[in-house]
Amino acid sequence: MSTGRVLPVDMDELAACVSCGLCLAHCPTFRVTGEESRSPRGRIAAMRAVEADGMAGPAFREMIDTCVGCRACESACPSSVPFGHLLEASRRTLAERGVPWWQRLAYRALGHHRLLVSLSRLGAVGQRTGLLPARLGARLGLPSLPLRQAALEPTGDDVWLFTGCVMDAWQRSVHRDAMAVLASMGVGVALPGPQAACCGALQSHAGLHRQAVRLARRVIAAFPGSAPVLVDSAGCGAALKEYGYLLDSGEGERFAARVFDIQEWIAAHADRLPPPVPGWVPLRVALQDPCHLRHAQRAERHVGTVLRPYAVLVELTDEGRCCGAGGAYSVMQPELAGRIRGQKMEVIAAAQADVVASPNPGCALWLAAAGARVMHPMEIVARAAGLGPSPRQELSQNSREGEGGGSSLTNRSHRGEGTSRRLLPPGNSFATAPQEA
Ligand code: SF4
Numbered sequence: 458m459s460t461g462r463v464l465p466v467d468m469d470e471l472a473a474c475v476s477c478g479l480c481l482a483h484c485p486t487f488r489v490t491g492e493e494s495r496s497p498r499g500r501i502a503a504m505r506a507v508e509a510d511g512m513a514g515p516a517f518r519e520m521i522d523t524c525v526g527c528r529a530c531e532s533a534c535p536s537s538v539p540f541g542h543l544l545e546a547s548r549r550t551l552a553e554r555g556v557p558w559w560q561r562l563a564y565r566a567l568g569h570h571r572l573l574v575s576l577s578r579l580g581a582v583g584q585r586t587g588l589l590p591a592r593l594g595a596r597l598g599l600p601s602l603p604l605r606q607a608a609l610e611p612t613g614d615d616v617w618l619f620t621g622c623v624m625d626a627w628q629r630s631v632h633r634d635a636m637a638v639l640a641s642m643g644v645g646v647a648l649p650g651p652q653a654a655c656c657g658a659l660q661s662h663a664g665l666h667r668q669a670v671r672l673a674r675r676v677i678a679a680f681p682g683s684a685p686v687l688v689d690s691a692g693c694g695a696a697l698k699e700y701g702y703l704l705d706s707g708e709g710e711r712f713a714a715r716v717f718d719i720q721e722w723i724a725a726h727a728d729r730l731p732p733p734v735p736g737w738v739p740l741r742v743a744l745q746d747p748c749h750l751r752h753a754q755r756a757e758r759h760v761g762t763v764l765r766p767y768a769v770l771v772e773l774t775d776e777g778r779c780c781g782a783g784g785a786y787s788v789m790q791p792e793l794a795g796r797i798r799g800q801k802m803e804v805i806a807a808a809q810a811d812v813v814a815s816p817n818p819g820c821a822l823w824l825a826a827a828g829a830r831v832m833h834p835m836e837i838v839a840r841a842a843g844l845g846p847s848p849r850q851e852l853s854q855n856s857r858e859g860e861g862g863g864s865s866l867t868n869r870s871h872r873g874e875g876t877s878r879r880l881l882p883p884g885n886s887f888a889t890a891p892q893e894a
């Protein structure tokens with residue numbers, strides 16, 4: 458990569474935009490504001506101006522901070538402008554000029570899994586005792602946090618499962634369902650040690666390049682051998698697949714080639730998926746394409762392949778538009794994120810589905826907080842195929858769901874009721890269903 462005067466961008470990539478504007482209609486921040494300064498074209502023009510005059514002032518920071526980083530503009534661009542690279546370079550420059558201490562601390566904590574789990578437990582206690590106000594929890598996008606979770610046990614060495622930071626601390630049950638589905642296909646799963654605590658995606662999006670590189674090196678070391686590395690979080694999967702670019706090394710490229718979104722990998726072995734349990738009534742499932750699966754990994758179609766034996770699939774009519782979650786975006790830019798989510802919720806409501814399938818925890822929590830019933834595709838397959846939680850796991854689940862505020866990924870009324878029932882009464886769309894407490 459050649460380094461410009463201010464932004465560490467490839468100047469050819471920056472010059473590739475021909476200002477045609479074809480990306481504008483696909484940009485969520487332009488769609489809700491109508492402002493050029495909130496569009497990809499406007500942001501690229503600002504990057505060029507920064508390169509030209511050497512100034513990256515507050516107006517530039519505002520333009521970059523308000524970008525969700527969804528990369529829908531990249532998919533839409535006929536000139537193949539790699540907006541994600543330009544955005545990360547801009548954020549890197551801005552981060553070098555100052556990131557609030559509390560943000561640095563929060564991003565650093567993600568790389569220390571025991572600390573994260575302990576903080577999560579404290580939060581769970583706070584939710585149950587009322588010490589953590591529900592409003593603050595909602596502002597931070599917190600689900601009902603688990604008090605305790607049973608440890609995952611490896612089952613073999615055919616594939617690795619990347620467990621990550623927030624997902625493992627808050628939603629380990631999704632990993633458990635993913636492992637159950639893989640076991641039913643005859644696939645043994647190896648688990649990484651604590652050094653694979655975090656993929657570095659949020660740090661990278663925040664411009665904290667050195668932190669992201671350090672985490673990436675730790676992750677690569679935690680997955681020795683050549684077995685595929687499966688990821689059940691679209692955001693983490695996108696980050697792991699870009700380690701070649703992040704590290705600018707052959708080692709990063711080789712590792713990235715082993716990484717698969719879990720639906721992507723299972724779709725290639727779909728003939729081994731278990732049948733639904735007798736009496737299973739196929740759910741009407743709306744497919745939510747996380748931007749990091751659709752635009753970064755270009756792997757969104759596999760979710761439908763995996764769910765088809767168990768569900769009536771409903772395509773949303775917005776061509777995979779962003780929901781506004783954007784990693785930490787919904788916390789940092791709640792007003793814009795809320796307006797983007799509002800548009801998404803209208804499309805979801807029109808789909809009249811029983812449940813929304815989202816393979817990204819950030820999107821799932823963000824949509825659930827607005828009242829949508831959301832499940833991870835692996836949760837749906839596990840329930841449909843009768844691979845639900847064992848009583849011990851159910852106990853852990855109950856302790857997580859019994860009290861506290863925030864939103865849940867799943868419809869609690871379904872848990873423990875057997876797998877041959879619909880998640881909702883027939884004809885009752887999630888859009889009209891009462892919101893989980
Ligand atoms: S990444 Fe998303 S929000 Fe940012 S400019 Fe591109 S389309 Fe707009």
Ligand code: SF4
Pocket residue numbers: 473474475476477478479480481497498501530533534535536537538
């Ligand atoms: S980023 Fe691509 S689509 Fe958008 S204005 Fe530039 S060339 Fe056109």
